[in-house]
Amino acid sequence: MNYAIIALLVLxxxxxxxxxxxxxxxxxxxxxxxSSKNTIKIADNAExxxxxxxxxxxIATSIKTFNLYVLKPMMKSAxxxxxxVSSAGILSYNDVLSRLNxxxxxxxxxxxxxxxxxxxxKNKYASIVVKEEKTRYYINPHMFSNITxxxxxxxxxxxxxxxxxxxxxxxxxxxxxxxxxxxxxxxxHPDYPEKLSQKGKDIVLTIDKRFQEIAYNIVEEWCxxxxxxxGSAIIMDVxxxxxxxxxxxxxYNSNLHGKENPQICKNTSVVNLFEPGSIxxxxxxxxxxxxxxxxxxxxxxxxxxxxxxxxxxxxxxxxLDILTFEKAFILSSNIGxxxxxxxxxxxxxxxxxxxxxxxxxxxxxxxxxxxxxxTDYSKWIPIHFANICFGQGLxxxxxxxxxxxxxxxxxxxxxxxxxxxxxxGSNLIKNSEKRIVSQSIADIMNDLLKKVVSxxxxxxxxxxxxxxxxxxxxxxxxxxxxGYMRGKYxxxxxxxxxxxxxxxxxxxxxxxxxxxxxxxxxxxxxxxxIVKRIVNLYDYxxxxxxxxxxxxxxxxxxxxRS
Amino acid sequence: xxxxxxILLIVSLLVLFGIFTLFNASSFISSxxxxxxxxxxxxxxxxxxxxxxxxxxxxxxxxxxxxKLKKMALPGLIFSxxxxxxxxxxxxxxxxxxxxxxxxxxxFQPSEMAEFxxxxxxxxxxxxxxxxxxxxxxxxxxxxxxxxxIVLVAVEPxxxxxxLMYLFVIVLLLLSDIPRGYIFSMCVFLVVGFLAxxxxxxxxxxxxxxxxxxxxxxxxxxxxxxxxxxxxxxxGIGMGKFKLFFxxxxxxxxxxxxxxxxxxxxxxxxxxxxxxxxxxxxxDVAKNSYSTFSKVLAxxxxxxxxxxxxxxIAISLKIAPTTGLVLPFISYGxxxxxxxxxxxxxxxxxxxxxxxxx
Numbered sequence: 031m032n033y034a035i036i037a038l039l040v041l042x043x044x045x046x047x048x049x050x051x052x053x054x055x056x057x058x059x060x061x062x063x064x065s066s067k068n069t070i071k072i073a074d075n076a077e078x079x080x081x082x083x084x085x086x087x088x089i090a091t092s093i094k095t096f097n098l099y100v101l102k103p104m105m106k107s108a109x110x111x112x113x114x115v116s117s118a119g120i121l122s123y124n125d126v127l128s129r130l131n132x133x134x135x136x137x138x139x140x141x142x143x144x145x146x147x148x149x150x151x152k153n154k155y156a157s158i159v160v161k162e163e164k165t166r167y168y169i170n171p172h173m174f175s176n177i178t179x180x181x182x183x184x185x186x187x188x189x190x191x192x193x194x195x196x197x198x199x200x201x202x203x204x205x206x207x208x209x210x211x212x213x214x215x216x217x218x219h220p221d222y223p224e225k226l227s228q229k230g231k232d233i234v235l236t237i238d239k240r241f242q243e244i245a246y247n248i249v250e251e252w253c254x255x256x257x258x259x260x261g262s263a264i265i266m267d268v269x270x271x272x273x274x275x276x277x278x279x280x281x282y283n284s285n286l287h288g289k290e291n292p293q294i295c296k297n298t299s300v301v302n303l304f305e306p307g308s309i310x311x312x313x314x315x316x317x318x319x320x321x322x323x324x325x326x327x328x329x330x331x332x333x334x335x336x337x338x339x340x341x342x343x344x345x346x347x348x349x350l351d352i353l354t355f356e357k358a359f360i361l362s363s364n365i366g367x368x369x370x371x372x373x374x375x376x377x378x379x380x381x382x383x384x385x386x387x388x389x390x391x392x393x394x395x396x397x398x399x400x401x402x403x404x405t406d407y408s409k410w411i412p413i414h415f416a417n418i419c420f421g422q423g424l425x426x427x428x429x430x431x432x433x434x435x436x437x438x439x440x441x442x443x444x445x446x447x448x449x450x451x452x453x454x455g456s457n458l459i460k461n462s463e464k465r466i467v468s469q470s471i472a473d474i475m476n477d478l479l480k481k482v483v484s485x486x487x488x489x490x491x492x493x494x495x496x497x498x499x500x501x502x503x504x505x506x507x508x509x510x511x512x513g514y515m516r517g518k519y520x521x522x523x524x525x526x527x528x529x530x531x532x533x534x535x536x537x538x539x540x541x542x543x544x545x546x547x548x549x550x551x552x553x554x555x556x557x558x559x560i561v562k563r564i565v566n567l568y569d570y571x572x573x574x575x576x577x578x579x580x581x582x583x584x585x586x587x588x589x590x591r592s
Numbered sequence: 593x594x595x596x597x598x599i600l601l602i603v604s605l606l607v608l609f610g611i612f613t614l615f616n617a618s619s620f621i622s623s624x625x626x627x628x629x630x631x632x633x634x635x636x637x638x639x640x641x642x643x644x645x646x647x648x649x650x651x652x653x654x655x656x657x658x659x660k661l662k663k664m665a666l667p668g669l670i671f672s673x674x675x676x677x678x679x680x681x682x683x684x685x686x687x688x689x690x691x692x693x694x695x696x697x698x699x700f701q702p703s704e705m706a707e708f709x710x711x712x713x714x715x716x717x718x719x720x721x722x723x724x725x726x727x728x729x730x731x732x733x734x735x736x737x738x739x740x741x742i743v744l745v746a747v748e749p750x751x752x753x754x755x756l757m758y759l760f761v762i763v764l765l766l767l768s769d770i771p772r773g774y775i776f777s778m779c780v781f782l783v784v785g786f787l788a789x790x791x792x793x794x795x796x797x798x799x800x801x802x803x804x805x806x807x808x809x810x811x812x813x814x815x816x817x818x819x820x821x822x823x824x825x826x827x828g829i830g831m832g833k834f835k836l837f838f839x840x841x842x843x844x845x846x847x848x849x850x851x852x853x854x855x856x857x858x859x860x861x862x863x864x865x866x867x868x869x870x871x872x873x874x875x876d877v878a879k880n881s882y883s884t885f886s887k888v889l890a891x892x893x894x895x896x897x898x899x900x901x902x903x904x905i906a907i908s909l910k911i912a913p914t915t916g917l918v919l920p921f922i923s924y925g926x927x928x929x930x931x932x933x934x935x936x937x938x939x940x941x942x943x944x945x946x947x948x949x950x
Contacts, residue, residue, distance in 0.1 A: 034763045042868065042902055050857060053852065053856060054823075056820060
């Protein structure tokens, strides 16, 4: 009797010791094992902030999609899961298998699966999770993709605003801990903490959807019409530097997560470099006036139509007779500008260019902005300097040269171009304003730019009922091997309106048009078309003078005469 | 407080705690299972029915004349052996073993009944007269009868219950004065028989390997994790996570795990303490009783119940190999509950008898 009881008491002692060692002395050791055995943490992905235009219109928003994940610890065999998923018609058997090869425990297998497949798979299998999540959706993907950029399949920004403001847009991911059942399914347990995701901040762009639509449609139309390689247009508010439109064609569908040619995924207005050609003549012109080197009525070109510098010929596009400074600008004479530059001096031209922001980033909110190629004047030999005076031998971005012209439209004050108005409701965008040229010189240049349109190379930029000013530029494209590519041109125009109190400044650019290539025939009328459509918008009709009717009549008469 | 009151109090508290814990451990599973009709109270209701029947048995046996009980022993044992034979033929198979008779409203486990009557019968035999005068034939006949029941249980197969019953027989025989040679032979027979028979029980081999650690047992590993998860103060009532399908049979064979997880070390110590108190009271009852029959019977009842309890706990802690052994008064199991309460009725009867005799 006693032995049996002693044996029982020994066993009881063992039990107590074992219990104590588990529950008191090593309980903490098991914490992790316990939680990994019976719980699973599933991320609650945050909804991305919206991208809105200046009027609150949505450009990039989020829509509900069904996303398919696989919980690896719950998976009995990969081939089973692959079979189920492929039979639902989402992915091929082998695609699923290769995705399941991941080291993650919670593997995203397919995003945005069809609703029928989602219903078929939801809550049926232990390892297959169908989650309803918010996914980025672009409303007019082609129209805005150069600005917004795109997000990858995992909703992280990879280009454009999406990339640059990814930290603001993405929000804070939350998580939920679910209780596991060993036979599979997971369910919410009230005991576990849950952190809800926080939606990202909304970003308001300076873009006006209506302007972007106008610009995009016209760029598309012009590219098609002239069978061009590429085209772009920028519309900017003269006083504030806010970009109302920045259109590219061709662009890509940003809803496809960058599965397209990466070459067209960039914002050409900020990233592409080109030799400006005649539109650059603004810089030596301002420099000559500032330094009193040349007066407007000084003769800058004789009747000789060829200029030789360092053994190289400089010619004009058309044979022009004797020209004053004013005429040389209006008719865009290369010889005239080579002479103006020589009289002004390369140091002065260089300084003016730097003042206007040539060779420097504008710091607009676009990733990958280029500064352009603009060497120090000490390295300029005479032929190089002469070339620079009519826009060759240097490169600029569209936004850079537009910003330089804007300083004239804005009475001599340079403002920085902006694409973002506010982030999460607060305006963090730096505004810098700097007077770089006097009011009087700005006025003179304004006059000259008006004359370019009224009587020079820019006549086709005219818009009935409204005064516009601007400058054409036709540049032969520089080859990467040196020299120029025959028959390949960039046709550009920069203009603003109304000329007497400018509100908007516009750049139009067509790259490699076929057939016609003169800016006066391509970029100038493109500008005119954009302006016409803008002033057709209800908000901007006031810009049209009452004289519209009579102006139209006058044009008709002129047409008859010619 | 008199011993019968003490026993009644301890057992009542354990039974009440058992109902509560059973609900805790089983409500989730039964609400999820088709065969339980998605009723969270499925197991609790069946358990309460068994407690009701067991309670009646307890009241009857508490008042019964012990001499009558002695006379019931042999017919009861023979009836049990018949039932054990029947169960092998028409028994309901659950988890690969035929242990249950389907009585329509409930499943009945004849092995519990056999255990009860072996205890009664051996107690009666030991107390009947001086062993020394008994013929060897008589002793052998008694042992053969007991062993028949045990072997029938073993081939169900329910090896663990058979082993425990065998152990009880040896312990009870130790209280008698039958020649020690018999007991020694039984021990030898046990070892030889066990070694010879064990390879036939594939699942038993696996369970022994699990205990040694050479085979992984999700059930036992999860039980250890759950107990460790309880910590000193426990996760709180109803907060146990492992009862959620992680440990099969958590409402019966592993109910200690749920108690340990939810009530922690403190809860475990109180539970073990309660059973120790029961052990001490039961031994006091045995010591104080006036006849050999009631002495042996009281000790046997106390020993059986305590051994089952501590073995159940040892299994949860992976000290003993995993077998289907319920925690008396707490785990789900109708037959076990009925016969445990019946035994308690007898124990209280003996206690009051001894008390009255003084």
